[in-house]
Amino acid sequence: MDRELKWIGQSIEQLAETGKKDGAYWRASYTPEDHRGAALLQQWMEDAGFQTYFDAVGNLYGRMEGTSDAVILTGSHRDTVANGGKYDGALGIITAIAAGSALYRTYGKPQKTLEVVALCEEEGSRFLSGYIGSRAIIGALSPADLQEVDEDGISLQTAMQTCGYYDGVLPKPREDVEQFLELHIEQGGILEKNGIHVGIVTAMVGLLIGDIVFHGAQNHAGTTPMDLRCDPVPAAASFVNTLHQWAMSKGHNLVCTVGNITASPGKSNVIANHVRLTFDIRAGRQSLLDEAKETIAFLLKKFAAYTPQVTYACQETPVPMDQEGVQHLETLADKQGAAYMRLASGAGHDAQIIGQRIKTNMIFVPSKNGVSHSPDEFTALEDIAAGYQLLKAYLKESAWRRKEADDGR
Amino acid sequence: MDRELKWIGQSIEQLAETGKKDGAYWRASYTPEDHRGAALLQQWMEDAGFQTYFDAVGNLYGRMEGTSDAVILTGSHRDTVANGGKYDGALGIITAIAAGSALYRTYGKPQKTLEVVALCEEEGSRFLSGYIGSRAIIGALSPADLQEVDEDGISLQTAMQTCGYYDGVLPKPREDVEQFLELHIEQGGILEKNGIHVGIVTAMVGLLIGDIVFHGAQNHAGTTPMDLRCDPVPAAASFVNTLHQWAMSKGHNLVCTVGNITASPGKSNVIANHVRLTFDIRAGRQSLLDEAKETIAFLLKKFAAYTPQVTYACQETPVPMDQEGVQHLETLADKQGAAYMRLASGAGHDAQIIGQRIKTNMIFVPSKNGVSHSPDEFTALEDIAAGYQLLKAYLKESAWRRKEADDGR
Numbered sequence: 001m002d003r004e005l006k007w008i009g010q011s012i013e014q015l016a017e018t019g020k021k022d023g024a025y026w027r028a029s030y031t032p033e034d035h036r037g038a039a040l041l042q043q044w045m046e047d048a049g050f051q052t053y054f055d056a057v058g059n060l061y062g063r064m065e066g067t068s069d070a071v072i073l074t075g076s077h078r079d080t081v082a083n084g085g086k087y088d089g090a091l092g093i094i095t096a097i098a099a100g101s102a103l104y105r106t107y108g109k110p111q112k113t114l115e116v117v118a119l120c121e122e123e124g125s126r127f128l129s130g131y132i133g134s135r136a137i138i139g140a141l142s143p144a145d146l147q148e149v150d151e152d153g154i155s156l157q158t159a160m161q162t163c164g165y166y167d168g169v170l171p172k173p174r175e176d177v178e179q180f181l182e183l184h185i186e187q188g189g190i191l192e193k194n195g196i197h198v199g200i201v202t203a204m205v206g207l208l209i210g211d212i213v214f215h216g217a218q219n220h221a222g223t224t225p226m227d228l229r230c231d232p233v234p235a236a237a238s239f240v241n242t243l244h245q246w247a248m249s250k251g252h253n254l255v256c257t258v259g260n261i262t263a264s265p266g267k268s269n270v271i272a273n274h275v276r277l278t279f280d281i282r283a284g285r286q287s288l289l290d291e292a293k294e295t296i297a298f299l300l301k302k303f304a305a306y307t308p309q310v311t312y313a314c315q316e317t318p319v320p321m322d323q324e325g326v327q328h329l330e331t332l333a334d335k336q337g338a339a340y341m342r343l344a345s346g347a348g349h350d351a352q353i354i355g356q357r358i359k360t361n362m363i364f365v366p367s368k369n370g371v372s373h374s375p376d377e378f379t380a381l382e383d384i385a386a387g388y389q390l391l392k393a394y395l396k397e398s399a400w401r402r403k404e405a406d407d408g409r
Numbered sequence: 410m411d412r413e414l415k416w417i418g419q420s421i422e423q424l425a426e427t428g429k430k431d432g433a434y435w436r437a438s439y440t441p442e443d444h445r446g447a448a449l450l451q452q453w454m455e456d457a458g459f460q461t462y463f464d465a466v467g468n469l470y471g472r473m474e475g476t477s478d479a480v481i482l483t484g485s486h487r488d489t490v491a492n493g494g495k496y497d498g499a500l501g502i503i504t505a506i507a508a509g510s511a512l513y514r515t516y517g518k519p520q521k522t523l524e525v526v527a528l529c530e531e532e533g534s535r536f537l538s539g540y541i542g543s544r545a546i547i548g549a550l551s552p553a554d555l556q557e558v559d560e561d562g563i564s565l566q567t568a569m570q571t572c573g574y575y576d577g578v579l580p581k582p583r584e585d586v587e588q589f590l591e592l593h594i595e596q597g598g599i600l601e602k603n604g605i606h607v608g609i610v611t612a613m614v615g616l617l618i619g620d621i622v623f624h625g626a627q628n629h630a631g632t633t634p635m636d637l638r639c640d641p642v643p644a645a646a647s648f649v650n651t652l653h654q655w656a657m658s659k660g661h662n663l664v665c666t667v668g669n670i671t672a673s674p675g676k677s678n679v680i681a682n683h684v685r686l687t688f689d690i691r692a693g694r695q696s697l698l699d700e701a702k703e704t705i706a707f708l709l710k711k712f713a714a715y716t717p718q719v720t721y722a723c724q725e726t727p728v729p730m731d732q733e734g735v736q737h738l739e740t741l742a743d744k745q746g747a748a749y750m751r752l753a754s755g756a757g758h759d760a761q762i763i764g765q766r767i768k769t770n771m772i773f774v775p776s777k778n779g780v781s782h783s784p785d786e787f788t789a790l791e792d793i794a795a796g797y798q799l800l801k802a803y804l805k806e807s808a809w810r811r812k813e814a815d816d817g818r
Contacts, residue, residue, distance in 0.1 A: 188632030205631065209677060221666035221689045222614065222755030223597030224779060226657050233667045234653040240646035248635050257630035258642045260675040261684075268618060268668045268687035268722075275670075278677035280630045313677075346631030370633060 001389070004098050005381050008388065011094045015040060016086035025375060026082045029121035029132070030058065030159035037078055041093060041118045048101035050116060057136040058120040058165040064100055066113040071174070072399045073115045073358075074099075074181045074391070077122030077133065077350055084123075085377020091365070091384070092183045093118045099392040103400060110399040112178070122350050126150045126159075134350035138357040139173030173357070179325065179398060180360045182351045183391045185379055189370025190252070190343055197386040198340040199364030200329045204352035205282040205344050206289050206318035211260075212296075214239070214306040218265070218273035229271055233263055235306045236275040239299055243279070246295050254283040254292070255346055284318050284344030318344070319352040325361035332393045338386040347372075361394075363387050410798070413507045414790050417797065420503045424449060425495035434784060435491045438530035438541070439467065439568035446487055450502060450527045457510035459525060466545040467529040467574040473509055475522040480583070481808045482524050482767075483508075483590045483800070486531030486542065486759055493532075494786025500774070500793070501592045502527045508801040512809060519808040521587070531759050535559045535568075543759035547766040548582030555579075582766070588734065588807060589769045591760045592800045594788055598779025599661070599752055606795040607749040608773030609738045612693035613761035614753050615727035617701050620669075620687045623648070623715040627674070627682035638680055642672055644715045645684040648708055652688070655704050663692040663701070664755060693727050693753030727753070728761040734770035741802045747795040756781075770803075772796050 018036035019027030027033045038060050042052045050062025060078070076092025096116040103110070117133075124130025127148050135141040146157035146166070160166035186192075191199050216232035240258050247256030257280045263272040281292045300308045326342070333340040343364065345352075351362045365387035368378040427445035428436030436442045447469050451461045459471025469487070485501025505525040512519070526542075533539025536557050544550040555566035555575070569575035595601075600608050625641035649667050656665030666689045672681040690701045709717045735751070742749040752773065754761075760771045774796035777787040 186632065187629060188634070189637050190634055193637060211677070219779065220596060220756065220781065221668060222664065222691050222757075223595065223781070224664065224755070225597070225599055225661050226659075226664055227661075228598050228602060228779070231666070233670060234649055237646040237649035237653070237667075240643055241650055244643040244646070250635075252634050252636075255631065255633065255635055257640070257678070257680055258646075259630060259672060259677045259679050259681055261642060261646075261670055261672050262675070263668060263670050266669040266671070268620070268689050269666070270668050271666055272668055280677050282631050346633070347629065348631075370628065370637070372629065372632070 028126040055171040059133045060118040062116040064114040066110040075117035078118040112399045134353035183363045186364040187372035191366040201362035203284040204319040207316040208281040209314040210312040219271040232275040322359040437535040464580040468542045469527040471525040473523040475519040484526035487527040521808045543762035592772045595773040596781035600775040610771035613728040614691040616725040617690040618723040619721040628680045630678045641684040731768040
């Protein structure tokens with residue numbers, strides 16, 4: 001186990017080095033950095049006894065043939081955001097290779113087929129829509145989607161073709177995959193704050209994202225008495241306050257952020273004409289998002305004098321993780337004596353795409369100071385250990401269980 | 410009286426025409442528009458029996474010699490803002506000429522000397538500091554001030570010299586002026602809202618203008634639980650709310666505006682790093698501005714977790730109008746049977762500069778819909794009538810009183 005952790009630690013550093021560009025980490029998809037990273041991962045997979053292949057969008061697989069064709073899939077994405085860190089995505093691939101390798105050394109050929117995967121373009125840092133690799137796996141990527149262009153006007157299709165991946169035919173949806181498991185850093189501070197090493201993800205949160213414009217009557221700040229004003233700034237402030245208090249009352253079940261607020265024309269001596277603010281509300285339960293929408297509608301009625309206009313830019317329902325899988329992971333964690341907790345994932349992951357078609361679960365390990373998408377991203381090996389052990393135990397139970405039972409007969 | 414009002418109405422239109430530039434009204438100081446306007450005003454003053462002269466900064470005076478050298482001064486500014494209206498400033502000069510002319514026709518030579526004045530550069534639309542004409546009158550304009558430049562880099566001194574005003578010596582402070590009276594549109598909606606035709610100004614409001622920055626901890630909007638955030642947006646919103654409620658409790662004695670608020674980096678999915686907001690608080694009593702400052706300090710202690718930083722960009726104490734003059738105006742308005750009210754001026758006027766050295770009073774007439782600094786600026790003649798009659802009565806009492814008493818002997 002110590003040897004495995006040591007290899008994981010070394011591999012995190014080695015893989016990060018391949019993704020360095022102009023002194024910062026940025027492994028954008030279909031770039032030289034991506035090519036170097038994929039080659040290194042492929043080498044590690046082959047060293048560990050996996051047969052490797054790329055699919056038509058550039059997902060890198062390592063396959064360990066079992067006695068059955070049913071596939072247990074595990075891994076994460078290999079791209080990073082610009083000026084990102086070493087752990088986001090990478091840790092889920094490296095721990096998957098380490099676990100598969102260790103299990104193979106101990107138990108030999110699995111009963112079910114095990115595949116590890118290094119998915120491409122999850123972050124959307126080159127092609128904004130993101131989740132390219134996982135969307136391909138469930139058949140949710142269309143030829144039209146390949147016309148999306150990056151900042152330089154290069155299409156996704158051209159980028160893939162340049163790397164020799166895409167030959168005009170998209171991958172078929174993976175009907176053979178029974179379960180997907182992704183280990184990932186939490187990207188938040190809940191585990192660290194609670195002194196817990198393993199998070200068992202119950203759901204990918206749903207989203208309610210949009211903006212609201214409050215309208216007022218632009219006027220002179222000095223000559224317009226308070227009772228003759230229609231000032232949208234105090235109205236918007238009161239809205240933010242009430243929405244915030246409502247969100248606070250939901251504890252850890254919901255987050256609510258007003259990340260942007262601007263008054264126009266924005267002059268200190270002019271009563272604003274209008275105020276625009278954004279909202280970003282996330283919850284693991286749809287009922288809470290429905291309540292959020294009702295709360296916004298209720299508040300906007302209260303502020304009808306400011307003719308508020310709301311625009312919903314994004315409404316996504318939560319994606320629950322496989323509930324049997326959650327219970328199974330808890331049983332295994334109990335056996336290991338690991339301190340774990342259930343939590344919803346506030347960030348987006350490939351698991352929320354794959355989870356739409358395939359039984360999917362996620363394991364979180366702590367993020368130091370809750371930081372991610374930053375060079376300061378860090379998780380100590382002792383904080384990875386319990387999560388890695390749980391991943392390994394789960395894969396053993398899923399892919400080697402009958403084999404072991406057979407051996408025991 | 411009807412003939413006088415008719416002349417006032419016609420003159421407003423005629424003067425406005427001289428200030429047209431590219432289809433909009435903008436009589437900036439020391440420009441061809443200003444030259445045309447000043448020439449027309451000079452003509453009217455001479456037609457009315459005034460002797461005219463320009464001082465070294467370009468203030469245009471019409472002088473009606475009395476038996477005493479003590480001067481009663483009345484008028485307003487002749488410049489307008491860009492895309493301004495016909496009434497702001499102009500009305501105070503035109504009513505002054507009309508009143509002096511009518512009084513002269515009825516009572517002949519005054520006892521005290523009457524001067525009407527068309528002041529230059531009050532608005533600061535060409536030279537930002539503004540109040541050039543009134544500052545010159547009280548000796549508050551220094552040679553260094555003349556080095557201020559306009560948007561084209563032309564200095565105030567050069568602009569004045571080009572018009573033939575400034576010859577290297579600034580005007581001496583006017584020690585001979587006993588009283589200054591300015592009639593002006595309200596530029597707010599209080600008179601109109603109350604159905605009252607005359608406002609007697611008690612004070613030029615003092616100002617408390619500045620900004621506050623609230624600091625938070627920038628973080629992921631999805632993965633940071635509500636109780637682990639340091640989000641400056643709800644903090645700033647709560648501050649705005651409380652300050653607004655405090656200001657509302659002061660009725661018509663104070664105005665408080667947050668005209669600008671911005672969150673940085675201002676992304677919908679990122680908890681803001683900091684929020685900056687401006688405040689503009691005005692009151693006719695210094696005690697209220699002191700209370701405002703204490704209230705801000707108290708609230709910032711409450712939000713100490715967001716290490717708020719306050720910067721006061723401008724702190725001006727209120728300039729009270731001459732209180733004897735206020736009472737005198739009320740007595741005269743009572744005699745006329747005019748509906749009047751006391752009010753503080755929320756906008757800046759030459760009267761607040763001149764009032765620092767000379768007994769000064771102001772009369773307000775209504776602004777339609779409270780609008781000013783706009784082509785929509787409008788005051789109907791019937792809304793000017795009572796204010797004009799009060800101006801005339803005040804000038805008669807001040808400049809002709811002893812004459813009339815003498816005549817009566």
